[in-house]
Amino acid sequence: MSELDRLATPGRRGRWSGRMRMDNDVFGRFAEAFARGMGTANFLLWMTVVIVGWLLWNTLAPRSVAPDEFPFMFLTLALSLQASYAAPLILLAQNRQEARDRVSLEHDREVAAQSRADTDFLARELASLRLRVNDLATRDFIRGELRGLLEELNAKDELEDHA
Secondary structure, three states, X not given: OOHHHHHHOOOOOOHHHHHOOOOHHHXXXXXXXXXXXXXXXXXXXXXXXXXXXXXHXXXXXXXXXXXXXXXXXHHHHHHHHHHXXXXXXXXXXXXXXXXXXXXXXXXXXXXXXXXXXHHHHHHHHHHHHHHHHHHOOOHHHXXXXXXXHHHHHHHHHHHHHHO
């Protein structure tokens, strides 16, 4: 295979990447801890203190002891390096959180569907019980029937007494 064909073939890995193995979950937890730490007011406060201190030291100190003069190249390099590592770690943490949210949402949907099915079942059972209760004789119905029978018996007794 020629050098040009090797470079034109997508998906080929270099030799060094094949030997380097890292557990994705361990690295993901590290990224989440890193992003969680960088997202705090404490981190921002200390970063501001360090940058203001760096600027004051390099502006007010004599040139002999100030390691980074006015264009502050070293500070710019340090902040760029910090940002170049922070951005992918924060994105990785966000992707992991999105995956957890997706699983949680799917679980919530399953629970909601089961709750809906349970509610529908209970509504059908309640309707069935109402229909059965309507078919049962109520106290007033039984009293009315008994009064009717009592009146019939009294009427028969009166007829027998007159006869």
